[in-house]
Amino acid sequence: TQPDQTLFEERHLRYISPLGKGNFGSVELCRYDPLGDNTGELVAVKKLQPNKQSTLEDFQKEVNTLSVLHCDYIVKYRGVCYSMGRLSMSLVMEYLPYGSLIGYLEKNRDKVNTRRMLLFASQICKGMEYLQTLRYVHRDLAARNILVASESLVKIADFGLTKIIPFDKEYYRVTQPGESPIFWYAPESLSESRFSHKSDVWSFGIVLHELFSYCDTTCNPKRLCMQEIGHNLQSASISMHLTNILKNNWRLPSPPRCPPKVYHLMKQCWEYDFDERPCFSRLGNQIETIMQEERE
Numbered sequence: 001t002q003p004d005q006t007l008f009e010e011r012h013l014r015y016i017s018p019l020g021k022g023n024f025g026s027v028e029l030c031r032y033d034p035l036g037d038n039t040g041e042l043v044a045v046k047k048l049q050p051n052k053q054s055t056l057e058d059f060q061k062e063v064n065t066l067s068v069l070h071c072d073y074i075v076k077y078r079g080v081c082y083s084m085g086r087l088s089m090s091l092v093m094e095y096l097p098y099g100s101l102i103g104y105l106e107k108n109r110d111k112v113n114t115r116r117m118l119l120f121a122s123q124i125c126k127g128m129e130y131l132q133t134l135r136y137v138h139r140d141l142a143a144r145n146i147l148v149a150s151e152s153l154v155k156i157a158d159f160g161l162t163k164i165i166p167f168d169k170e171y172y173r174v175t176q177p178g179e180s181p182i183f184w185y186a187p188e189s190l191s192e193s194r195f196s197h198k199s200d201v202w203s204f205g206i207v208l209h210e211l212f213s214y215c216d217t218t219c220n221p222k223r224l225c226m227q228e229i230g231h232n233l234q235s236a237s238i239s240m241h242l243t244n245i246l247k248n249n250w251r252l253p254s255p256p257r258c259p260p261k262v263y264h265l266m267k268q269c270w271e272y273d274f275d276e277r278p279c280f281s282r283l284g285n286q287i288e289t290i291m292q293e294e295r296e
């Protein structure tokens, strides 16, 4: 049975501007304006671009995933739009005007203080806790996939790589890793393509690092890891070098002026042994505690 697929008619979907490129397609800002008088709502429309990696089946999975998620900290599903006689489809989502967390932090460096960042971190934690109750692993938790709904609300988005952990296992094994965001990957994901709630916790630690670095491109995870690995390009594979430095206990350095307790949280998320990493509910509690202590 198909989940609730609210239908948007293509003829009423007015293209406005491009928003960006995601895992399996591009997202555009549109107005759904059935009355034709510009009173319709603004929506974010993700068009599937079938290419070698992604198929309609993958896209249908992303639509099915998002359509069952109902959480304040996850971007809202609105419905689907079929075109070319059901040959192509688009995913219609709520449009969040403040855009992705990366752009927002770069633009509002001076406006976002420690308390605000901890609020955002606790909201991402709550969204991940909710995903975990449904046995979903996101697999692409990164600041680029967090949306800013308002000055005090962020939401998790882009469920293109999300998988459901089978009922009889604690993890999901991926067979065909596409373009992997390896600098956000836990060691076991790098070396064994093993994904679990605890590998999402590792990625959450990377998001904490991005947050407290104001998503500054000069110290983003990829750049810092590549500096450590060295740009010796003849290396067999970057992910093998990354696995090695992580095994030798190298970790991303503390962002400048990051409160020590927050860096300690990141280090907990980056325990090599996934059983040692905290769960999202414990992380959420620790963040709330630090928030109370933060006078700022």
Ligand SMILES: C[C@H](Nc1nc(-c2c[nH]c3ncc(Cl)cc23)ncc1F)C(=O)NCC(F)(F)F
Residues within 6 Å of the ligand: 019, 020, 021, 022, 023, 025, 026, 027, 044, 075, 093, 094, 095, 096, 097, 098, 099, 100, 101, 144, 145, 146, 147, 156, 157, 158
């Ligand atoms: C590929 C698309 N990229 C972008 N999207 C938006 C955006 C603004 N406002 C939005 N409102 C709803 C949605 Cl779904 C996206 C946007 N802004 C810049 C982008 F580069 C995307 O989905 N990125 C993942 C995430 F949504 F988490 F940012």
